[in-house]
Amino acid sequence: MNNAADEVSEDSTDWYVYLLRCADGSLYTGMTKDLQRRIQQHNAGTAARYTRGRLPVELVYHEQATSRSQALKREYAIKQLSRVQKESLIGE
Secondary structure: OOHHHHHHHHHHOEEEEEEEEEEEOEEEEEEEEEEEEHHHHHHOOOOHHHOOOOOOOEEEEEEEOOOOOHHHHHHHHHHHHOOHHHHHHHOO
């Protein structure tokens, strides 16, 4: 039985927005609730089609978001950045 409090607590679990550097030097942006599991999936070739052909991948940046909605908005914002801006975010 779900009530409104259960739905709020489920959505307020920490989410992560992350950047991966692929073997070809390209950057991939994604979001997840379980960062380590997701990186393992990427490197196993069972995550995004984009990274499947560019293995291995390396986590180069991540940040937490307090809700799925916030994570989606931040992921979109990062995807809109230029390559130079993404590298600046990573700190290189």
